[in-house]
Amino acid sequence: MGKNWSAEYTVKKGAVSLQLYRRCKESPSLSQPKPVLFLVHGSSFSALPGYDLQVPGKSGYSMMDRCAEEGFDVWTMDHEGYGRSSRTSSNSDISSGADDLEVAADLIEEETGIQSAMYYGQSSGSLRAALFAQRRPDRVSKLILDAFVWTGEGSRTLSKRKEGLASYLSSNRRPVTRESLHAALLRDDPERLTVEDEVPDALADAALKDGDSVPSGTFVDMCSKLPLVDPTKIQCPVYIMRGEHDGIATLEDIIAFYMALPNNDKHFSMIANSAHIAPLGRNRDRFYQMMFFFLNLTPAH
Numbered sequence: 001m002g003k004n005w006s007a008e009y010t011v012k013k014g015a016v017s018l019q020l021y022r023r024c025k026e027s028p029s030l031s032q033p034k035p036v037l038f039l040v041h042g043s044s045f046s047a048l049p050g051y052d053l054q055v056p057g058k059s060g061y062s063m064m065d066r067c068a069e070e071g072f073d074v075w076t077m078d079h080e081g082y083g084r085s086s087r088t089s090s091n092s093d094i095s096s097g098a099d100d101l102e103v104a105a106d107l108i109e110e111e112t113g114i115q116s117a118m119y120y121g122q123s124s125g126s127l128r129a130a131l132f133a134q135r136r137p138d139r140v141s142k143l144i145l146d147a148f149v150w151t152g153e154g155s156r157t158l159s160k161r162k163e164g165l166a167s168y169l170s171s172n173r174r175p176v177t178r179e180s181l182h183a184a185l186l187r188d189d190p191e192r193l194t195v196e197d198e199v200p201d202a203l204a205d206a207a208l209k210d211g212d213s214v215p216s217g218t219f220v221d222m223c224s225k226l227p228l229v230d231p232t233k234i235q236c237p238v239y240i241m242r243g244e245h246d247g248i249a250t251l252e253d254i255i256a257f258y259m260a261l262p263n264n265d266k267h268f269s270m271i272a273n274s275a276h277i278a279p280l281g282r283n284r285d286r287f288y289q290m291m292f293f294f295l296n297l298t299p300a301h
Contacts, residue, residue: 042123046083093217097128243274
């Protein structure tokens, strides 16, 4: 894979500075814009560890590069309190994340001329992306929800996570450790069958460069405030992707959300031998084949 074109931007959400990252196969052109794909990160690490991961001796782990090579103008950002964005007193909950996406969408329109982009969200990032699509249907042309949860009913991951709710409520930041970052990949796969051996440490090494804590808001929301999204208010085509072993939501919860979506250009896939973070798994090539099929689908007439 060759060297792709990259750029970085800083935008303001009031007094908060938000850091954005952009990747294209070649220098973008305003006269011939490429389709814009925005990647929305989850709870426990910022944009670049999740979407531009470099694994020593391995290839294909940078989602930004994979999507750029496919022909997309790829954007992502560090949400408030994460990565290189402002560290504030906010707990950076799901609603705040959707506010961040509003500011980012304005910048994307300025830089590309494109008002309505495609969005991919992973885990709590899928909640941020879905809430933004609900609020701003004019800004979202397609939506991918990966490792999504709707009501949380019956979720084994959230049932365990709720044991720490008092701690998440007591502080707007929560600690992250090498072990907790490994768990994001391995909690549903203790035998490490879905993940190559080098990946958990590579993810932890990258994420811990940002420090040993992250905002607690998404954990509070997912443990005590679900549902946060109304599927009947999401107008665009939607693709729900789920790893076979993912414990964040029951299949019944996901299918109920899927059934309530009003646009019949909707899709659901179970990814065999994958857990919570499919793009960092052994079967990531299958994940991308499925993702690009949806993103490249000709619009229905």
